[in-house]
Each structure stands twice: as structure tokens, then as C-alpha cells.
Amino acid sequence: MAMNSSGRPTTPGTATTGTAATFTGNRALDHEEALIFESGALSKTGVDLPEPKQHKSRLGGLERSGDIGLPGLTEPETLRHYVRLSRKNYAIDSGLYPLGSCTMKHNARLNEKMARLPGFGDIHPLQPQSTVQGALQLMEILAGYLLELTGMHSIAMSPKAGAHGELCGMLAIKAAHEAKGAQRSVVLVPESAHGTNPATAAFMGYTVKTIPARDDGTVSVDAVKSALGPDVAAIMLTNPNTCGLFEPEVVAIAAAVHAAGAYFYCDGANFNAIVGKVRPGDLGIDAMHINLHKTFSTPHGGGGPGSGPVVLSKALSPFAPLPYVVKDKAAYRLIETATAATGTHPFGRLTAFHGQMGMYVRALTYMLSHGSDGMRQASEDAVLNANYIRVGLRDIFSQPFGDQACMHEVLFDDAWLKDTGVTTLDFAKAMIDEGYHPMTMYFPLVVHGAMLIEPTESESKQSLDLFIATLRTLAMAAKDGDVERFKQAPQFAPRRRLDETKAAREPRLTWKASTEHKEAAE
Amino acid sequence: MAIKFTRDHEWVSVDGDIATVGITSHAQSALGDVVFVEVPEIGRMLKQKDAAAVVESVKAASEVYAPISGEVVAANADLAGTPALVNEDAEGKAWFFKLKIANKAQLDGLMDKAAYDAFVKESA
Amino acid sequence: MRYLPLQADDRRAMLAKVGVTSVDELFAAVPKAKLLRALPNLPKAKGELEVERELGRLAARNTPAASVPFFVGAGAYCHHVPASVDHLIQRSEFLTSYTPYQPEITQGTLQYLFEFQTQVARLTAMDVANASMYDGSTGAAEAVLMAHRITRRKKAVISGGLHPQYADVIATLSKYSGAAVHALAPDPQARETIATTIDAETSCVVVQYPDVFGNIRDLRPIADAAHAKGALLVVVVTEIVALGALRAPGDMGADIVVAEGQSIGNGLTFGGPYVGLFATREKYVRQMPGRLCGETVDAEGRRGFVLTLSTREQHIRREKATSNICTNSGLCALAFTIHMTLLGETGLKRLAAINHANACDLADRLAGVKGVSVLNDTFFNEFTLRVPGDAAAVIEQLAAKGIMGGVPVSRLLPGDKAVADLILVAATEINTDDDRAAYAAALKEVL
Incomplete structure (x- = not known):
């Protein structure tokens, strides 16, 4: 068998330090909260709707009969339920959120306010285009800004998130090869890549060929050259890479890839390090997605929605998907179908409608607020903050590729924890007790016990100083053999460690009354 | 007959022309808590090194390869309901599938217990 | 710059600590010739008021539905959409949280996802639902791919009543992943006979309910015809409110139900972000794309929720993943759940x-x-x-x-x-x- 990922402990162990019981199970501000299926009732509602007019049903005899099983709550109960739930969450607004590769930066509320203007939030994707000229213009302005920042030729706006953008870029590459009549079946992916890269390539029927990293964590042009051949369609490279390093040979890699007749896909997840500093178009990249929810601060919202526009080189531009906006004379117009596309060869359509308008408004608000000067400053601050953490921890923590300047995130491994009995996971859970969200752990996979820290530009020096002091204190505790503190962590969170093994062995994915569970077991 | 081992951490025990296949005790401990196992359908023809089964822990999914070629004649139905069996008795009750051996010579290319133990030690 | 906490003296002190004289030394890995000297050719920073004015002018050029x-x-x-929905989803703890990878401090997100999954499963009369897809159209394409995996076949029959843009999304992904699509002609009056188009190569039949022209038809005969040939029935719902009045697809033999959930809790927003609902039968859960939240217990035995069965996903299985989806529509799913809870x-x-x-x-x-x-x-x-x-x-x-x-x-x-x-x-x-x-x-x- 092949073990393609290192395992980490997934059962919680036993908690020895129990907390004093309360009658309710609540712990002051931390309330135990029942599920709506336990607290609600089918007869209850939090909306007052008028009696419908009587009409002969035209549902074709397919009327629903019986209960659906959707309990309701009145408005005050609903507010209390979801407010209580919200308080069980960590968030950027409540603390440093150093998740590497995720760019958890401040989400300005002006962005939210603008997205809710009725002229953006309350327009339909298929209402007459003459009535949405401002929306189409906004898409054009945002597209222009993204092209200026990336130095690329054109842009596909519609992808719904980063992985969707990757698919978009790779489909454009596949279409470009097909237009040339080329049969190429291999995609090169460095071993440090984000999991979406090989998943995308494999979905499209490509064979994934892995490129090893050098000892310094970067990809060498020689390794790429030796993997290139007439069957290689593209390379998918993240730059800055997932180890937090700018690929120093990226220009030579691009040249080698192009010389072999292949295209260069860049995963733009880490664009926040280089906005206003380097333009991907100047490096020879053919396609790159931009996570608006990372670099341009549209909120992550507990896992989405995102938005992943893809910038394209001149060679790939003709193959950009539908829809796209054109301007003729005084009016903006959407090209929505292949019939309407003139002079281009769209590879198809990735989603209904025109993409994530709500995210476009937020991203443009961010860009207008920051301006060219503020965006560059943000990248510089993000990089400075990450290096400040690196320097603050480097004498205790170990770096897999030696001590070198990083981009906007700094990578440590777990070599320094060897023989302490404390794992990366334990260390992360102890950070929770100190009031921090842990860093990205066990990614990239090429580094043992990886800890990837991305502070973003949104942290003050005081915030970083306290963070560094906290991590140093925890590190000393680990080295001093205070293992229990780590094994028991977190002790002060709404929940102790959760039993992921049980969740996977006996999947309970929907709520059932406890009697139903019993029956299912029998 | 003695048990043979592969570099991919499968074991094979041979009885006549039937080979029983599972994953090694070392493999299960590296995986951690096993939460799901998918075994091959009976009747499937496997070539040596074909992906034959899947074993999953919470955070890792792995293919189990056919150590030798043959036709699947039995699969361990207990594993679907009780994947924990793999952690409890990897080289016994938690066998994955049985093959009707197509080519006995392929067994000669596999390791014996001592060689496998040395291999595991070396790769640690 | 109101969004950047570092001040000039902070930067100086930090650069000194890092041991460099300028921030550009930290960009030493960038080829010198490629490091930008000039600022991008874009406007300089603006205050809130100026930004509001500028975007307000653009917004005023559109005609809102209301x-x-x-x-x-x-x-x-x-x-x-009730006022409390938009208020709640703007709570910092929901809006500015990430995917719940640390369950001890994201039980809020996980519990609402569990409620969301349960609501979707009940509404569609299916066994399980995932924690959302990007939208209905991408969900429909994922459903077709899932049917291909389950049946090990590679042809989808697409009803002429399916939203044409949904059909285009399916066709695009099929074309580049080597799968076949048999798309029936546009069918404004629901007269097509799907049964005769299903053969031994067909992995699934995709029908919309009500269809894009508004017609409602009994799905049972189509389900029976598909199942008779070993194919699955994928039902697409673009107006989820309809399931408040209509018999659920799960009660008529659907194997996978995908829906656009925008109608509940989410504004029009010119087409996105929306929220894809995705539900299926228990036996297919491991072939399902996207994230799943499951119930478990913590070390003290208290009920809690975690993301589970994640070995299906890209960050573990990489090129063997069921889908490349990573980010989904968490906050739109929350809006859906809150609105659905208010409605009951x-x-x-x-x-x-x-x-x-x-x-x-x-x-x-x-x-x-x-x-x-x-x-x-x-x-x-x-x-x-x-x-x-x-x-x-x-x-x-x-x-x-x-x-x-x-x-x-x-x-x-x-x-x-x-x-x-x-x-x-x-x-x-x-x-x-x-x-x-x-x-x-x-x-x-x-x-």
C-alpha cells in the first residue's frame, strides 16, 4: 500500500482535568446550545406572511403531503440561537489568525456596506443589460485593476473560488493545446503543491508528474527541464511557494516550459506577498488565479464564498470562458454564449450567470481604499511581519530549509520538538488555550510536522510581540517536559479535543432523534 | 507456508493456489486509527501492483496493491462494518482479500519476515 | 492608511530586528530586473467617503429589483430576506472565520453546517447532504461526475428542460474530462421521452424540477427507467422554495439532488455568491464531493461537530480526490439555514x-x-x-x-x-x- 499522507492523532485521549459542573452545562458566556431540531417546533415560525389567495393548484397533482421535518423558531429565539453559536467561533476580528496560505487579513466593513447597496445587491443576473450598466462597468474596472497588478493580457472573472480558477486556467491550457492539435498528457506539479493542483490536473485526465523540491525548499530549473518533454502540457507552480519562499528560478523555469511547448500555470494563493512588488506577467506566467477572498480581503465566511478570477497571457486569452464583458460605443455588453462570441474561442462555461459579483464589489472597495500605495505597503508589511516572527522564533523553532528571508509566511518543522513528547498538533492546541488560532499544520506535506505561519499585514507590532512571546513560552514549556499541558490542550475552549475517529467510523451527518439512532444501530 | 511481504507493506500468506492478502502491522500503526476499508469485488482479475483495495484513516487514504497477480475469490466482509479490526489484528482477522494465484513465481520476488523487518528498520 | 497597523517607527524597529536596512532586501529572491520600482498605475488610497461616492455612482446606474x-x-x-438574517451573517465570528479546521474553536460554524445539512436532507427527502457547493450549476456538474464514479460509466443524458447555462457547465466539464453528454433538445412543454434515451452506457439522467420552462412532472417514471438500466437519476432544483409545495425528489426515486439555494436567505447580487445544495443516498456518501460535517464527542464526552470523511477531499487524496473543491459557500449556507429556521x-x-x-x-x-x-x-x-x-x-x-x-x-x-x-x-x-x-x-x- 502507499501512504500518501502522514497521519496525525485523531482520537482525543482522555481529559484528566475536568471542569466544575454547572446545572445547565453552560460556562458563563459559553452556552451549551441545542440544535434547532431539538429546540424548534414544526408549528413555530419567525416570519409573518399573509394568507395566500385561493387559486386552483397547477402543481400537476404533485403536491407535497405530510411533514417535511423542518422546525422553526421565532425571531428572538433565532437571534439567540445563532448569536450563541457565533460565540463558539474564533475570528479575525477577535484575534490573530496565522493560518499559512489562507491570508486571514482584516475584512473592512465598508466592503460589506458597498456590496449591499441595492444597485449591486439587489440586481438580477438576467435582467436587461441596459439596466445593469453600472455592474458591468464595475466588472470592467476590477478586471482592469487586476490586469494592472498582474501585468497579464486578459482575465476570466467567473470562477467561484481558487480551485475553480485553477480548473479555468488549466482548461484554457488544454483548449490551447487542442487548438494546435497537440496531444499532451502530463502536468508537472512540485511535491510541495496545494492539494487542489494535482486534483485539478487529474480531473482533466492528465497524468501528474511530481517534481521534487531542492534542499532549500524551492524548485530548480534543472529539475523542471529534466521532467519536460513533448508530452508535458503544463507546469503548475505556486509562487511564492507553499514553503513561504519566492521561487528564485521562476523566470528560467518559465522560459524552459515555453521552450518545451508547454504552459505555465501559477497558483496565485500567495499573491498577497507581492502585490505592487512583482507582476506575474513579467515572470512568464500564462495563467494564474487570484483568490479575492485572500489577497483582496473579501471575507472567508467560515469557508466561503470565495472568488477566483484567472488572469491569462496573450497566448491563452482567446480561450477564456463565457461570459465576458465587452464595451462597444457607450454601452457595456455581456458575451454569454458561443454564438455571440466573435474572434474568440471560449472553452465553455464554468458556472451559471457571471461570477461572484458580491465579491467583485468587496475586492474593488478594498483596492480603491488601499490605492496603489496602500496595496504595495500591505504586501511589504505582510512580508515584514512574517520575517519578524521568523527572527523572533528562529533560535528555538527549527526551519526545514535553513534560516532565510521568507515572503508573507514563515515555515517551521517539528525537528525542534523531537524527544519532547509534544507534537505539532499538541503545540497547536496549546496555542488555542493562549487565545490564538493555530497556524496551518502538517502542510506542506513535504515538511515533517509543518507549522506554516502567516500573520498578514493586519497585525500591529505589539500584537506580534505578544504572539512571539507566547510561542516562545510554550516552546520552553515543551522543552522543559511539561507534556501534560500540551496533551490536555485545549482546556479553555468551548470543546476539548474532538474524536475524529468516531466521527469517521460512525458517520452521523444529519440530526436524527435519539430513538432513530438506536433503531439504525439495531 | 511462510508469510511473504512487499515493499508496499502488504503481507501474503499462501495455502495451495490461494493467497490471502492484508496490510502489515507496521502499516496499520503508521496509518493510525483505520476508519474505512474498501475491498475488491469477487471475480476481479488483478495484475501484480494493481490497486486492489483502499484503507483510510481519518487523515490518510491509501491504496492496497495486489502483491501478485490473480483472481479475487474472497473479500473480508467484516472490514466494512468493523474497520478497527485492521488496527487490532492486521496480520490475522483483518485480511483484505484472497486471490487464486496466477503465477507462483511472482512470490519469489517478495520478502520474507526477516527481510521485511530489516526493510522497515532501514526506511525508518 | 487606516487598515495598516504598522507605523513608520514600527517598521524601522522591525527591519532592524530582522537585520535588514530596507524591506526590499526581503525580496532578494526576486530577480532584480523584475522588482517593480514604480507604483502600479492605479489611483492612490482614498478615505471611506470618497470610496462610497465612487461606488455609489456605479450602483446608481443599475435598476434594483425592489x-x-x-x-x-x-x-x-x-x-x-428577513432583516435578522443579514444581521446575523455579519457577526464577526461568522463573517471573519475560516473553514473550521480547528473544531474546538469553530463549533459555531460546525453546528450550523450540521443544521444546514439536516435541513437540506429533509427538504429534498434524501439521506445526507454536504456542507454546500459554489452554486446550483457547479453542483449539477459535480453530480454528473459523481454518477460517473459510482456507475463507472461516462455518459450523461441531459433533459431539454435543464437550464441551458447548467447544461453548458456540465458540457464543458464533460468535454475536458473525456465524458460524453447526450443533451436533448430544448423542451418548453415537457414532451420529451427520456426513457428511450437511456442505454447501458448511461451513468445518469439529469432533469430539472420544476424545469427551466416551469413545468412540473412526476419523476418516478424517469427514476424507474434510469434504474432499470443501472443509471442514476440526478434532479436539479433551481427554485428551492418549490419544495415547500411540491413532493420531494427523494420521494420519487432521485439518487442525487442538487439545488440552487439562493432563494432562501440570499440576495440576487447579480448572480453570485449563491449556495449549492447537494444531497444523496447514504450508500453514495463516500463518492460525494465537498465538505461534510459530522457529529462526535470531545474528550469529556460532550457532543461536538467536526469536518469528517475528509479523505475524499483534495487536501488528502490530491489527484485521487472526488473533486477539487476547497472553498465552498459557507456564509451563504448560514444565510440559508437562518432564513429556513425563521420560516420553519x-x-x-x-x-x-x-x-x-x-x-x-x-x-x-x-x-x-x-x-x-x-x-x-x-x-x-x-x-x-x-x-x-x-x-x-x-x-x-x-x-x-x-x-x-x-x-x-x-x-x-x-x-x-x-x-x-x-x-x-x-x-x-x-x-x-x-x-x-x-x-x-x-x-x-x-x-
Whole structure:
């Protein structure tokens, strides 16, 4: 068998330090909260709707009969339920959120306010285009800004998130090869890549060929050259890479890839390090997605929605998907179908409608607020903050590729924890007790016990100083053999460690009354 | 007959022309808590090194390869309901599938217990 | 710069600590010639007031749905969203949290996802649902891929009643992943016979319910025909409110149900972000794309929730993943769940009844206009209108009179003469008697 990922402990162990019981199970501000299926009732509602007019049903005899099983709550109960739930969450607004590769930066509320203007939030994707000229213009302005920042030729706006953008870029590459009549079946992916890269390539029927990293964590042009051949369609490279390093040979890699007749896909997840500093178009990249929810601060919202526009080189531009906006004379117009596309060869359509308008408004608000000067400053601050953490921890923590300047995130491994009995996971859970969200752990996979820290530009020096002091204190505790503190962590969170093994062995994915569970077991 | 081992951490025990296949005790401990196992359908023809089964822990999914070629004649139905069996008795009750051996010579290319133990030690 | 906490003296002190004299030394790995000297050619930073003015000007060039009699649907619907929904989803702890990878400090997100999954499963009458997809259309494409994995076949039969843009998304992904699509011709009156198109190569049949033209049909015979050939039935719902009135797809033999959930909790927002609902049978759960939240216990034995069965996903299985999806529509799923909780069974059924009644009233009024006919025998809150002449021109003329009359089918299927005189017309709870009367009157005038 092949073990393609290192395992980490997934059962919680036993908690020895129990907390004093309360009658309710609540712990002051931390309330135990029942599920709506336990607290609600089918007869209850939090909306007052008028009696419908009587009409002969035209549902074709397919009327629903019986209960659906959707309990309701009145408005005050609903507010209390979801407010209580919200308080069980960590968030950027409540603390440093150093998740590497995720760019958890401040989400300005002006962005939210603008997205809710009725002229953006309350327009339909298929209402007459003459009535949405401002929306189409906004898409054009945002597209222009993204092209200026990336130095690329054109842009596909519609992808719904980063992985969707990757698919978009790779489909454009596949279409470009097909237009040339080329049969190429291999995609090169460095071993440090984000999991979406090989998943995308494999979905499209490509064979994934892995490129090893050098000892310094970067990809060498020689390794790429030796993997290139007439069957290689593209390379998918993240730059800055997932180890937090700018690929120093990226220009030579691009040249080698192009010389072999292949295209260069860049995963733009880490664009926040280089906005206003380097333009991907100047490096020879053919396609790159931009996570608006990372670099341009549209909120992550507990896992989405995102938005992943893809910038394209001149060679790939003709193959950009539908829809796209054109301007003729005084009016903006959407090209929505292949019939309407003139002079281009769209590879198809990735989603209904025109993409994530709500995210476009937020991203443009961010860009207008920051301006060219503020965006560059943000990248510089993000990089400075990450290096400040690196320097603050480097004498205790170990770096897999030696001590070198990083981009906007700094990578440590777990070599320094060897023989302490404390794992990366334990260390992360102890950070929770100190009031921090842990860093990205066990990614990239090429580094043992990886800890990837991305502070973003949104942290003050005081915030970083306290963070560094906290991590140093925890590190000393680990080295001093205070293992229990780590094994028991977190002790002060709404929940102790959760039993992921049980969740996977006996999947309970929907709520059932406890009697139903019993029956299912029998 | 003695048990043979592969570099991919499968074991094979041979009885006549039937080979029983599972994953090694070392493999299960590296995986951690096993939460799901998918075994091959009976009747499937496997070539040596074909992906034959899947074993999953919470955070890792792995293919189990056919150590030798043959036709699947039995699969361990207990594993679907009780994947924990793999952690409890990897080289016994938690066998994955049985093959009707197509080519006995392929067994000669596999390791014996001592060689496998040395291999595991070396790769640690 | 109001968003950047570091001040000049902080930066100086930090650079000194890092041991460099300028921040550009930290960019030493960037080839010198590629490091930008000048600022990007974009405007400089602006204060809130200036930004509001600039975006306000753009917003003012659009006509919001609430400002006119509004009857546009075709996959996105204008419904009233209670004020508390938008308030709650803007709570910092929901808005600015990430994917719940650390369950101890994200039980809020995990519990609402569990509630969301349960609501979706019950609404569709399926066993399990995931924690959301990007939207209905991408969910539909993922459902087809999932059917291919389950059946180990590679051909999908697409009903002529499926939203054309959904069909395009399926066709695009199929084309580049080496799968076949058998798309039936546009079918405004639900006359196609799907059963005869299913063969031993077919992995699934994709039908929309109600279909894009508004027709409602019993799915059971299609399910039976598909199952008889070893194929699956994928049911697509673009107006989820319909399931408050209609029999659920899961009760008619559906194997996978995907839906656009925008109608509940989420505004129109020019097409996105929306939220894809994805539900299936228990036996297929390991072939399902996207994230799943599951119930478990913590080290003290208290109930808690975690992301589970993640070995299906890209970050573990990489090139063997069921899908490359990573980010989904968490916050839109939250809006859906809160709105659904406010509605409850009682409210949802009432809402659906009002939608249907308003649509019936509108259909009667419009059918009364000379030369106009309603094509549908059955519909929920949307139907197809046949007008004399070019439907697109009629819609433009109505817009000029301040009525958003619907979607000309030619916008979705340009060049198809057979549908050039058809309009998709939707009515929801937002339309008043006056709105509907105004539509009928305006239609009479423009014809």
C-alpha cells in the first residue's frame, strides 16, 4: 500500500482535568446550545406572511403531503440561537489568525456596506443589460485593476473560488493545446503543491508528474527541464511557494516550459506577498488565479464564498470562458454564449450567470481604499511581519530549509520538538488555550510536522510581540517536559479535543432523534 | 507456508493456489486509527501492483496493491462494518482479500519476515 | 492608511530586528530586473467617503429589483430576506472565520453546517447532504461526475428542460474530462421521452424540477427507467422554495439532488455568491464531493461537530480526490439555514403557497392579453409565455416602461428560432396585485 499522507492523532485521549459542573452545562458566556431540531417546533415560525389567495393548484397533482421535518423558531429565539453559536467561533476580528496560505487579513466593513447597496445587491443576473450598466462597468474596472497588478493580457472573472480558477486556467491550457492539435498528457506539479493542483490536473485526465523540491525548499530549473518533454502540457507552480519562499528560478523555469511547448500555470494563493512588488506577467506566467477572498480581503465566511478570477497571457486569452464583458460605443455588453462570441474561442462555461459579483464589489472597495500605495505597503508589511516572527522564533523553532528571508509566511518543522513528547498538533492546541488560532499544520506535506505561519499585514507590532512571546513560552514549556499541558490542550475552549475517529467510523451527518439512532444501530 | 511481504507493506500468506492478502502491522500503526476499508469485488482479475483495495484513516487514504497477480475469490466482509479490526489484528482477522494465484513465481520476488523487518528498520 | 497597523517607527524597529536596512532586501529572491520600482498605475488610497461616492455612482446606474415590478427568474429569484438574517451573517465570528479546521474553536460554524445539512436532507427527502457547493450549476456538474464514479460509466443524458447555462457547465466539464453528454433538445412543454434515451452506457439522467420552462412532472417514471438500466437519476432544483409545495425528489426515486439555494436567505447580487445544495443516498456518501460535517464527542464526552470523511477531499487524496473543491459557500449556507429556521415548516409552506398563488394570478392576467398564451399546464412560481414576435424586444420595451417582465428564452438559447417568442416569467411573494396588474397593462401596450 502507499501512504500518501502522514497521519496525525485523531482520537482525543482522555481529559484528566475536568471542569466544575454547572446545572445547565453552560460556562458563563459559553452556552451549551441545542440544535434547532431539538429546540424548534414544526408549528413555530419567525416570519409573518399573509394568507395566500385561493387559486386552483397547477402543481400537476404533485403536491407535497405530510411533514417535511423542518422546525422553526421565532425571531428572538433565532437571534439567540445563532448569536450563541457565533460565540463558539474564533475570528479575525477577535484575534490573530496565522493560518499559512489562507491570508486571514482584516475584512473592512465598508466592503460589506458597498456590496449591499441595492444597485449591486439587489440586481438580477438576467435582467436587461441596459439596466445593469453600472455592474458591468464595475466588472470592467476590477478586471482592469487586476490586469494592472498582474501585468497579464486578459482575465476570466467567473470562477467561484481558487480551485475553480485553477480548473479555468488549466482548461484554457488544454483548449490551447487542442487548438494546435497537440496531444499532451502530463502536468508537472512540485511535491510541495496545494492539494487542489494535482486534483485539478487529474480531473482533466492528465497524468501528474511530481517534481521534487531542492534542499532549500524551492524548485530548480534543472529539475523542471529534466521532467519536460513533448508530452508535458503544463507546469503548475505556486509562487511564492507553499514553503513561504519566492521561487528564485521562476523566470528560467518559465522560459524552459515555453521552450518545451508547454504552459505555465501559477497558483496565485500567495499573491498577497507581492502585490505592487512583482507582476506575474513579467515572470512568464500564462495563467494564474487570484483568490479575492485572500489577497483582496473579501471575507472567508467560515469557508466561503470565495472568488477566483484567472488572469491569462496573450497566448491563452482567446480561450477564456463565457461570459465576458465587452464595451462597444457607450454601452457595456455581456458575451454569454458561443454564438455571440466573435474572434474568440471560449472553452465553455464554468458556472451559471457571471461570477461572484458580491465579491467583485468587496475586492474593488478594498483596492480603491488601499490605492496603489496602500496595496504595495500591505504586501511589504505582510512580508515584514512574517520575517519578524521568523527572527523572533528562529533560535528555538527549527526551519526545514535553513534560516532565510521568507515572503508573507514563515515555515517551521517539528525537528525542534523531537524527544519532547509534544507534537505539532499538541503545540497547536496549546496555542488555542493562549487565545490564538493555530497556524496551518502538517502542510506542506513535504515538511515533517509543518507549522506554516502567516500573520498578514493586519497585525500591529505589539500584537506580534505578544504572539512571539507566547510561542516562545510554550516552546520552553515543551522543552522543559511539561507534556501534560500540551496533551490536555485545549482546556479553555468551548470543546476539548474532538474524536475524529468516531466521527469517521460512525458517520452521523444529519440530526436524527435519539430513538432513530438506536433503531439504525439495531 | 511462510508469510511473504512487499515493499508496499502488504503481507501474503499462501495455502495451495490461494493467497490471502492484508496490510502489515507496521502499516496499520503508521496509518493510525483505520476508519474505512474498501475491498475488491469477487471475480476481479488483478495484475501484480494493481490497486486492489483502499484503507483510510481519518487523515490518510491509501491504496492496497495486489502483491501478485490473480483472481479475487474472497473479500473480508467484516472490514466494512468493523474497520478497527485492521488496527487490532492486521496480520490475522483483518485480511483484505484472497486471490487464486496466477503465477507462483511472482512470490519469489517478495520478502520474507526477516527481510521485511530489516526493510522497515532501514526506511525508518 | 487606516487598515495598516504598522507605523513608520514600527517598521524601522522591525527591519532592524530582522537585520535588514530596507524591506526590499526581503525580496532578494526576486530577480532584480523584475522588482517593480514604480507604483502600479492605479489611483492612490482614498478615505471611506470618497470610496462610497465612487461606488455609489456605479450602483446608481443599475435598476434594483425592489424599485420596479419585477418578474425575472430563470435560476435566481427575488424573495424577501428577513432583516435578522443579514444581521446575523455579519457577526464577526461568522463573517471573519475560516473553514473550521480547528473544531474546538469553530463549533459555531460546525453546528450550523450540521443544521444546514439536516435541513437540506429533509427538504429534498434524501439521506445526507454536504456542507454546500459554489452554486446550483457547479453542483449539477459535480453530480454528473459523481454518477460517473459510482456507475463507472461516462455518459450523461441531459433533459431539454435543464437550464441551458447548467447544461453548458456540465458540457464543458464533460468535454475536458473525456465524458460524453447526450443533451436533448430544448423542451418548453415537457414532451420529451427520456426513457428511450437511456442505454447501458448511461451513468445518469439529469432533469430539472420544476424545469427551466416551469413545468412540473412526476419523476418516478424517469427514476424507474434510469434504474432499470443501472443509471442514476440526478434532479436539479433551481427554485428551492418549490419544495415547500411540491413532493420531494427523494420521494420519487432521485439518487442525487442538487439545488440552487439562493432563494432562501440570499440576495440576487447579480448572480453570485449563491449556495449549492447537494444531497444523496447514504450508500453514495463516500463518492460525494465537498465538505461534510459530522457529529462526535470531545474528550469529556460532550457532543461536538467536526469536518469528517475528509479523505475524499483534495487536501488528502490530491489527484485521487472526488473533486477539487476547497472553498465552498459557507456564509451563504448560514444565510440559508437562518432564513429556513425563521420560516420553519409552517413558514416555508406558506411562502410556497403565496408564490404559487401569485404566479397563478399573474398567468391568468397575462394570458388575458390578446395574442399572448401561457405554455404550461403545470408550474410553481414561474411559467413560459408565448408572445407575438420577438420576445427580447418585448422585454426591452417593458423595461423602458419600468417593468422587468422576465427572461427572453433567446437570451439563454440564442439562434434557436423555435424559442424566440418565449419569455420565462416568475412571480414571488414580493409582487403585489398592483405589480401584476401593471405588467398585464404594459404588455398590452407594447404588443
